[in-house]
Structures are given as C-alpha cells and as structure tokens.
Amino acid sequence: MENTLKVTNVLSDPTRYKIYQSFLETKTPKTVADIADLFNIHPNVARLHLTKLQEIKLLNTYYEKSGKGGRPKRVYILSDHVIELTFPHRDYKMLAEMMLKSLINLGDVGKKALYDTGKAYGEQIMLHHAYEITNMDTKEKFKLLEEKSSLLGMYPHFSYDENKNSIHFTITNCPFKEIAEKDSSLICNMHNQFIKGMLHSVFPDAKLYEKENMFEGCENCRYVVEIS
Numbered sequence: 001m002e003n004t005l006k007v008t009n010v011l012s013d014p015t016r017y018k019i020y021q022s023f024l025e026t027k028t029p030k031t032v033a034d035i036a037d038l039f040n041i042h043p044n045v046a047r048l049h050l051t052k053l054q055e056i057k058l059l060n061t062y063y064e065k066s067g068k069g070g071r072p073k074r075v076y077i078l079s080d081h082v083i084e085l086t087f088p089h090r091d092y093k094m095l096a097e098m099m100l101k102s103l104i105n106l107g108d109v110g111k112k113a114l115y116d117t118g119k120a121y122g123e124q125i126m127l128h129h130a131y132e133i134t135n136m137d138t139k140e141k142f143k144l145l146e147e148k149s150s151l152l153g154m155y156p157h158f159s160y161d162e163n164k165n166s167i168h169f170t171i172t173n174c175p176f177k178e179i180a181e182k183d184s185s186l187i188c189n190m191h192n193q194f195i196k197g198m199l200h201s202v203f204p205d206a207k208l209y210e211k212e213n214m215f216e217g218c219e220n221c222r223y224v225v226e227i228s
Contacts, residue, residue: 010056015039016049020058023078024173025155027219030076050076100179104186111186118190122197125152133202138227141202142167148198167225174214174221184215195223203227 011017019035035046053059060079063072103110125148142160149156155173176187199206205228212222
C-alpha cells in the first residue's frame with residue numbers, strides 16, 4: 001500500500017504523467033534538456049520530474065560522455081518496472097500466471113481456448129461502438145481503432161496508406177509484457193487474436209500480418225493490415 005501511494009502521488013502531476021507517457025511511446029533515452037525542450041519547462045523543473053519518476057523505479061539512468069570533455073551527462077531511459085495499482089492489493093498477475101499454466105497443461109485444447117477468448121475480448125472492446133461503426137468512413141474507423149488501442153495501454157502509432165488501402169501500426173508497449181515473459185509465443189498469439197477481434201469488428205475482411213515482435217529482439221511490435 002505504501003508503494004501504491006508513492007506511485008499515485010508521483011503520477012498525479014499532469015506534466016509528470018505526460019513525461020512518463022513520452023518514454024512509453026518512444027522508448028528512446030532522454031536528457032533533462034530533451035524533456036525541458038519537449039514540454040517547454042525550465043531544466044530544473046524537468047530534472048525534478050525525472051528524479052521523481054526514477055525514485056519510484058519507472059525510469060533508470062546512466063551517464064554518457066559527450067566526447068568534448070567536461071562532465072558526463074545523465075540520461076534517463078524507461079525501466080522494465082510495471083505499475084500495478086489496486087486498493088486493496090490483489091495479485092492479478094499471480095492469478096493470470098496460474099490460469100496460463102492451467103491452459104498450457106491442457107495442450108492444444110487450452111491454447112485454442114486462450115486464442116478464442118483473446119479474439120472475443122477484442123470484439124467486446126468494440127461492441128459499444130457497433131452502431132456508430134456502420135456509419136463511419138474508413139478514416140473514422142481507423143481513428144476509432146487508434147483511440148481504443150491507446151486506452152488499452154498499447155501506445156500505438158498508426159498510419160493509413162490510402163493508395164494500398166492498408167494500415168501500418170506499431171505497438172510500443174505490450175499490455176501483457178510481464179505475463180508474456182513466461183511464454184512469449186503463447187501470449188503473442190493470443191494478443192494477435194485480440195487485435196484481430198478489434199479489427200474484424202471494424203473491417204470484417206481485414207488481414208493482419210505481424211512484421212516485427214519485441215520479444216524476438218525488435219524494439220516494438222509492428223503490423224500491417226490489409227483492408228478488402
């Protein structure tokens with residue numbers, strides 16, 4: 001509970017929360033000067049925000065020499081620490097791992113159940129907008145997918161190729177990261193089905209192709225969607 005209160009206190013500041021989001025979205029190292037420029041704030045204020053995020057282990061730091069002499073500059077980078085906030089504490093991660101292990105033990109039947117559930121949940125996410133979707137044009141549907149993916153913590157970057165009638169998108173943050181570390185192949189396949197569920201609710205005949213996977217050494221997960 002003490003750690004939960006520390007995290008909520010640090011992230012309650014809107015600017016600090018946006019700074020943390022910027023690390024999630026880009027995953028690129030940043031200095032105090034980078035943050036000061038990006039958010040148009042004084043370097044001392046930027047340093048305070050970064051220090052607070054480091055204190056709750058959301059950021060790590062290292063020193064980098066400039067090659068021009070002088071003191072090395074401090075660089076901040078996103079840590080692997082995942083925020084889990086519940087009041088009171090409930091260990092949903094343990095429950096998820098137990099259920100995952102149970103499904104694995106069931107063999108192909110368990111895997112199919114996991115994949116089917118993933119796709120069903122993706123469809124469920126979009127169900128609330130079912131009536132609106134029927135009256136949307138392609139760009140509006142594309143925008144809805146982007147908004148929903150962002151709310152789910154994927155921090156996606158979307159681009160629509162109008163000439164090829166396809167969507168290119170990158171997921172910079174995996175919502176299932178900690179569980180995926182236990183069995184990345186199984187969880188990634190489930191996540192792909194989850195994405196397909198969302199896509200097929202908007203574009204019923206869409207085809208999803210995975211191009212890069214962050215658990216295979218790539219920086220992000222990258223997909224191409226062909227729209228019929």
